[in-house]
Amino acid sequence: MDTISLLLQGLSVALDPMNFALLLLGCFIGTLVGSLPGLGPVNGVAILIPLAFSLHLGATESMILLCAVYYGCMYGGRISSILLNIPGDEPAIMTTLDGYPMTLQGRAGEALAISAIASFVGATLATLGLTLFAPILAQAAIYFAPEDYFALFVLAFITIGGLGGIDPRKTLLAACIGLMIACVGIDPATGVPRFTNGWYELYDGIDPIVALIGLFAVSEMFWLLEIGIKSHSQSMTGDTRSKLPSLATLRKTAGATTRGSILGFLAGILPGAGASLGAVIAYSFERQISNRDGTFGKGDERGVAAPEAGNNAASGGALIPMLALGVPGSGTTAVLLAMLISLNVQPGPLLFNNNPNLVWGLIASLYLANFVLLVMNVPLVTIFTRVLTVPVWILLPMVASVSFVGVYSISHSPFQMVTMIVFGLLGFILRKCEISLVPVVLGLLLASDMENNLRRALSISGGDYLILLQSPISIGLYVLSAVFLVLSVVLWRRDSKRLEVVGD
């Protein structure tokens, strides 16, 4: 009951003409960015943040705009997966497996419509989950003391690498790099400048937004430059207009969509997993249970529906820990967190009490965004399929220009533009070494909070380190961290052994 009245209040925020216009714009930009190969939600949202600042949008308006972009990207990624066999962004990789075969069979329009509907169901179910669970989690988090928050941050860093058999040393080192970079600048508690080498430009610390644009947008450019990406010359085959699927097809994919949504949602809530994992899990699970006739990989509708429901549901799920605890579960939500922090809005339990208009306005606009995106992605999808023919040599210089303008407009300083490029190089080298960038960002963002909570806890106890291990919440979180750490090491060793066998 309470939730419904809050949601109605949020709906009035979301339907404010300005906010609704931003929502439409965000959905459009998001689908566009998602559909362009090489640009995904992380880069898209990162390069738009400075623009949101410079236009003096408030926190609520900025969040509505950027979350619409985020949701839009999840819809848009599938378009080039299906039509060109090139995933528009990372979470859409799984959609190529059955989507492109459908295109080859002349069923592109059907694939686009089925995947849009699956996206809609996944995202809507996840938004529903967000509505129900985020306030509960936020309520529980009110009981967290500073030492519990410190433990929560430790858990976030340990789980961010996920259980995908990724080298846990690399994700943890990435987190340390982020934390170390965040130490640069004046220590807010004592006024001591740290690691600045006397450079006044560094006294304010590294602006996370500038670092993010460098790490995601600029490093992506360097990456594509080095691999020598070519404009794809394939013409799109056949009719790409969406055809509404028959009722029988919808019934056939209903199970896949629902299962994909639930799995994706759960993957999204877990820290570090994010939308890509949601799609992978949803597709693999669906193949396990539905592939009786061996139709998967040859253009099975369910193989399109499941991963699309999965990645869209995961993107909604990933917003839960970000809003309720201030601990993001994925790269894009980390970028959104950076924006909130820069606007002096601290996510976490207090956000729900102090700023209900932001929280519920955002949630209500996510429901609206889904309807808008369904319209943009079924009847209007041809607008976006045309954009796919833009060559990379226009697209990527454009990304460079927008990144520069964004950074310049928030800082007016060549130093910040150089910082952005340096972070681009750092991101590029880390990616070359198979080191994920998300933990770096998370470290960069959470360091000050982590340090404050540690110091607050220790000043409460008068410097007694035992306080860190005294509350049941923190002990529980450390046990969970330890279990996760052991599990990730075991899975990584198993996977790397298997790779060695294959390598022989």
Added chain:
Amino acid sequence: MTTRVLGTAIFLIAVAFLCVGSSYRIGAGDPVGPSLFPMLVSIPALALSGALIVNPRIEHPWQGRKSALRLLIGIGCLFAYAFLLEPIGFLLATFLMFAGMACLFGANQKQASAAAVVASPGLFILFDLVLGLPLPAFGEWIG
């Protein structure tokens, strides 16, 4: 190899971090001070980068000399833009950067200059005039 080099760099940085970080003095009424957290972070960084030097595991191969050259020119292009934006102005700097990057991404000279001629004033109109983000149109040399 890349991982080893990177690991060594991070290892050395973490050593420096530990040395510099431990030198900050504790103020009154703050039992831990500004030193604890940097030290707490640099110790695992030391251990983990050390482990990567010993056993780097998988990494992405480099694409060869031609790619590296293209990358270096691209990096130079972006740095030049950062330093030239204010002196020579947005229109000219963006034209040069746009054309240069377009060439690097496979456009021929004609395509690159055509795209840059349209994009540079187009972006200026979008950002400066429509969105109201002040950009230095002509830079300092024209006054």
